[in-house]
Amino acid sequence: MTTPMSTMKWLIRRELWEHKGAFFWAPLIVAAVLVLLFGGGFLYAIIANPSFHVQVKGEEVLAVNGLPPAVLAKLAAAAASSYLVITAPLFFVLPVVVFFYCMAALYDDRRDRSILFWKSLPMSDAQTVLSKVATALLVAPLATMAIGFAASLILLVIGLLGGAIKGINLIAPVLANVDFYLAPVYLLSFLPLYILWALPTVGWLLLVSSWAKSRVFLWAVGAPLVALAILAWFDFLAGRFAGVSMNVKWFGEEIVARVLLGVFPGIWFGEVDGAALAQQQAGLDGPLLLGTSYATLGTPGVWIAAAAGCAMIYGAIRLRRWRDEG
Amino acid sequence: MSAVISARGLTKRYGKRVAVDGIDFEIAAGRIVGLIGPNGSGKTTTLKAALGLITFEGELSVLDLDPRTQRDELMKDVCFIADVAILPRWLRVKDAVDFVAGVHPRFDRSKAERYIAHTKLTPTMKVKEMSKGMIVQLHLALVMAIDARLLVLDEPTLGLDIIYRKQFYQNLLEDYFDEHKTIVITTHQVEEVEHILTDLLFIRDGKIALAASMDEIGERYVEVMVAGDKVAAARALQPIDERTVFGKSVMLFDALRAGGLSRTQLAALGEVRNPSVADLFVATMKGTYA
Numbered sequence: 001m002t003t004p005m006s007t008m009k010w011l012i013r014r015e016l017w018e019h020k021g022a023f024f025w026a027p028l029i030v031a032a033v034l035v036l037l038f039g040g041g042f043l044y045a046i047i048a049n050p051s052f053h054v055q056v057k058g059e060e061v062l063a064v065n066g067l068p069p070a071v072l073a074k075l076a077a078a079a080a081s082s083y084l085v086i087t088a089p090l091f092f093v094l095p096v097v098v099f100f101y102c103m104a105a106l107y108d109d110r111r112d113r114s115i116l117f118w119k120s121l122p123m124s125d126a127q128t129v130l131s132k133v134a135t136a137l138l139v140a141p142l143a144t145m146a147i148g149f150a151a152s153l154i155l156l157v158i159g160l161l162g163g164a165i166k167g168i169n170l171i172a173p174v175l176a177n178v179d180f181y182l183a184p185v186y187l188l189s190f191l192p193l194y195i196l197w198a199l200p201t202v203g204w205l206l207l208v209s210s211w212a213k214s215r216v217f218l219w220a221v222g223a224p225l226v227a228l229a230i231l232a233w234f235d236f237l238a239g240r241f242a243g244v245s246m247n248v249k250w251f252g253e254e255i256v257a258r259v260l261l262g263v264f265p266g267i268w269f270g271e272v273d274g275a276a277l278a279q280q281q282a283g284l285d286g287p288l289l290l291g292t293s294y295a296t297l298g299t300p301g302v303w304i305a306a307a308a309g310c311a312m313i314y315g316a317i318r319l320r321r322w323r324d325e326g
Numbered sequence: 327m328s329a330v331i332s333a334r335g336l337t338k339r340y341g342k343r344v345a346v347d348g349i350d351f352e353i354a355a356g357r358i359v360g361l362i363g364p365n366g367s368g369k370t371t372t373l374k375a376a377l378g379l380i381t382f383e384g385e386l387s388v389l390d391l392d393p394r395t396q397r398d399e400l401m402k403d404v405c406f407i408a409d410v411a412i413l414p415r416w417l418r419v420k421d422a423v424d425f426v427a428g429v430h431p432r433f434d435r436s437k438a439e440r441y442i443a444h445t446k447l448t449p450t451m452k453v454k455e456m457s458k459g460m461i462v463q464l465h466l467a468l469v470m471a472i473d474a475r476l477l478v479l480d481e482p483t484l485g486l487d488i489i490y491r492k493q494f495y496q497n498l499l500e501d502y503f504d505e506h507k508t509i510v511i512t513t514h515q516v517e518e519v520e521h522i523l524t525d526l527l528f529i530r531d532g533k534i535a536l537a538a539s540m541d542e543i544g545e546r547y548v549e550v551m552v553a554g555d556k557v558a559a560a561r562a563l564q565p566i567d568e569r570t571v572f573g574k575s576v577m578l579f580d581a582l583r584a585g586g587l588s589r590t591q592l593a594a595l596g597e598v599r600n601p602s603v604a605d606l607f608v609a610t611m612k613g614t615y616a
Contacts, residue, residue, distance in 0.1 A: 002431045010428035018416050109414060116408040117465070119379065123429055124398040321397075324380050 007123050011131030012139060015105075019135075022097045027090050027144050031151035038086060039158040046162045076173035080180035082284045083156040084187055087148035094144045095263040098136050098198070102205035102263075103216045105132040106320055111214075125320040129206065133313055136202050137195045141265075145191075149184050179286065186286035193293055194265055196302055199309030201262030203316070210316040210323070224256045258305045268296045328390060330355050330476055330508040331376055335384035338371050345371040347532035348384065355475075356505040358522055361512045362607055363529035369512050370409060372529065373478055376510075377406055389475060402431065405469050406478035409512070413461055415454035419447050426468050438471035441497075458485035466494060470502055477502070479511045483518075491515070495522055520603040528610050535610050548579045549601040550592050560595045563587060567609035578609050 016023060106129065109115040118128065160171045174180055208220040231248050238244045261267055272292050296302060329352040338346040346368040353359050363369045375382040378393030378400060386393060391400045413422065419442065427435045445463045453461055462485050469477070483491045499522045503509060511519055526543060528536035538546065552560045552575045561568070565577035578601055581587045592598050601609075 002429055007429045010425055013428075014421075014425060017418070017421050018414070112414060113408075113410050113412050114414040116379075116410065117413055119377075120401070120406045120408070120469070121426065121429055122398070122401040122431070322381065324374075 002122075004127065007127055008131055008134070011123065011127060012135055015131060015135040016139070019101055022101060023135075023140050023143050024147075026093055026097055027147045030090055030093050031087065031147050034087060034089060035151055035154050035158075039155050042158060042162055046166060072168070072170065073173060075168075076170045077177060077179065079156065079159065079170060080174045080177035081183060081286065083180075084148065084152045084183050085284060086155055087152050090144050090148045090151075091265045094141060094265065098140050098202070098263045099205065101140070102132070102136050102202050103209050103220055105136070106206055106210040106316060107212060107216050110323070126317050129210075129313060129317045129320055132206065133202060136263075137198055138191075141191055141194060145184075145187055149187070182286060186290055189290055190265070190293065193268065193297070196297070196306045197267055198263045200258045200305040200312075201260060201309070203309030203312030204259040206316040207312040207319070210319040221260065224259055228252055228256050254301055254305070258301075262305070262309075268293050268302075271296045271299065329353055330357075331386070331388050331510070333372075333376075333384070333386045336372065336375060336386050337383040338368075338375060338380065339383075344532055346375070346382070349529075349532070349534050351527060351534055351537055353508060353510065353525070353527075355508050357524045358499075358503065358509045358511065359525040359527055360516070360519055360523040360603070361510055361527045361529060362516060362603070363512075363535075364611060367529045368532040369529050370480055371532075373406070373480055373510065373512070374408075377404065377478060403475040404478070405472045405474035405476075407465060407469055407480060407482045409481035409484070413453045413465055415452065417453045418449070419451050419464060420449040422464065422468060426472070430472055432473040433468075434471045434473065438467050441467035441470060444493075459487060459490065462486050463490065470497065475507060477507065477509045479509065479513075481513055482511070483513065483515070491518055495519060498522065516604045516607060517602065523603070526603065526606075528607065530611055536606075543606070544600050546581050547601050547606055548581060548587075548589060548592050549599050549605065550577050550579065550595050551575075551597040551599070552577055553596040556595045563592075563595075567605070567612065578605065 109118060156174070160174060163170050204224075205220055208223075209216055212219045228248070228251060231246065231251055235246045235248045238246065257267075257270075272295070331351070331353040333349055333351050335348045335350065336346055337344065337348045349368075349372070361369050361372070371380070374380045375386055376388050376393055378397030381394065388400060389403055393400055423435060423438055423442070426433050426438070442464070445460065445467070447456070447460060447464055447467075453464070456464070462483065466482065483494060486494065495518060498509070511523070513519055523540055525539050526536060527534065550560065550565075551571075554574070557575050560575070560577050563579060566580050567578040569576050577595075579587055579592060581589075589598060
């Protein structure tokens with residue numbers, strides 16, 4: 001049976017066949033490097049140093065008999081709430097992968113003419129484009145989160161076991177800490193926000209990918225930057241000779257940044273008052289981070305940009321339908 | 327049942343250039359039609375219009391659907407190989423079969439696997455590891471396993487060696503074709519398809535130069551190997567083409583054009599036979615390259 005859902009499943013599978021390297025191997029390799037670097041380094045430190053030093057605010061607190069209970073509790077809380085932070089580099093790889101994926105998504109098969117093979121099969125251009133949107137906004141972040149979670153767990157286990165060997169047994173307090181179980185839930189809760197913020201960038205890149213005859217990167221990145229430069233120059237001249245000023249900063253932040261940087265996780269922190277977040281102690285405060293992040297939805301900008309992203313995706317579908325591939 | 331493809335005043339302009347110039351034609355079900363014309367004559371453009379790949383002016387219906395607005399519906403019953411189409415380099419044989427089986431309700435997996443078994447393709451092979459001919463073999467195996475009501479083949483055998491080409495057309499006729507299906511083929515290797523065609527559509531400068539069934543063509547066009555002493559008499563009957571083979575004149579006559587030439591009349595001039603499609607094509611297109 002073929003249904004729209006099953007066709008979508010196959011279309012997404014097709015994207016994964018084509019981009020297995022970018023979506024799985026790239027984060028896997030980065031995760032492996034992290035595990036080797038941090039895990040290996042930690043193990044080496046344990047083996048190499050007979051006495052283990054823990055410094056809290058510059059003072060050595062480690063005693064032969066272990067840590068004072070208060071410090072122990074603090075350490076356990078930090079480990080339980082922040083163990084996912086160690087995989088942050090993965091979330092720098094993700095936007096790069098998604099960015100280049102979107103630029104290629106509707107261009108590569110036009111360049112090598114395999115589009116005519118795909119178009120000979122019963123699937124609509126809307127399905128094709130939406131499968132690429134779903135791959136960029138759901139599959140890629142979920143894969144990165146899953147790999148990040150797995151790598152974090154491995155590192156946490158190494159850390160806890162290493163600590164236990166050295167007499168700092170945090171295993172029980174970490175496992176008893178509810179944050180340990182909630183951390184992946186918090187991480188997952190960022191996904192809807194990420195999708196909203198990434199929509200304008202994904203839409204813009206797919207539009208250019210669907211439209212450009214060549215040099216997708218130049219159009220996708222160059223066009224907004226050149227527009228910004230021209231506007232800035234015009235503003236400079238207008239301000240100097242006519243005493244008029246345009247809001248170039250607004251154009252840069254609301255248009256250029258949104259269509260180019262939206263795929264970076266945490267881009268929304270640019271709109272957040274940092275003071276509240278700086279108060280965190282003993283690891284990350286998941287609910288606080290989520291709360292302040294989702295508070296950015298209170299401004300209309302992100303919604304308008306997401307709507308514009310959807311409009312550009314629609315444009316990409318129309319272009320895909322009617323572009324004459326010769 | 328109405329025509330599978332029906333065009334009325336079909337026109338396609340690229341800027342000022344008219345690629346297809348208001349053509350009318352009909353293709354009935356259960357036919358194998360050769361769409362034949364020189365490069366740039368508009369045949370690929372006509373097919374692209376029928377497949378909903380480009381916009382056009384005029385009327386065109388395919389399986390009673392408008393390819394512009396009902397393409398998604400249309401593609402359930404139509405399959406095609408475009409002349410420039412190629413499979414993506416990263417695609418594996420087994421993934422290609424899985425994918426088409428997953429998205430196409432009329433795909434017969436066992437049939438595709440049977441075709442593939444006759445080639446040197448292996449399931450884990452990627453397109454980038456294949457020769458040009460192997461890529462075409464995979465593409466044909468996939469398409470031939472789709473039970474489409476209309477199959478459009480635009481130069482389907484480019485890059486294939488002659489043994490596989492013969493095999494392909496044999497399969498097409500014996501294994502694929504039946505009275506409910508319609509096949510439209512364009513190719514430069516006319517001599518390889520002429521024995522399977524039921525209809526001919528010659529296209530020249532965006533216009534239909536000839537549209538007839540092979541039976542009509544057999545009745546209408548006659549080639550005569552004119553005896554040496556009758557050349558002048560034969561020329562008086564206004565042959566549409568004349569060439570010399572081993573010192574003998576071979577003339578092509580259009581029985582309709584000369585106003586009632588009969589075979590017996592022509593037989594008096596020399597040996598009579600049916601012209602090949604290639605010769606007929608050359609005669610019809612005379613002056614195109616001049």
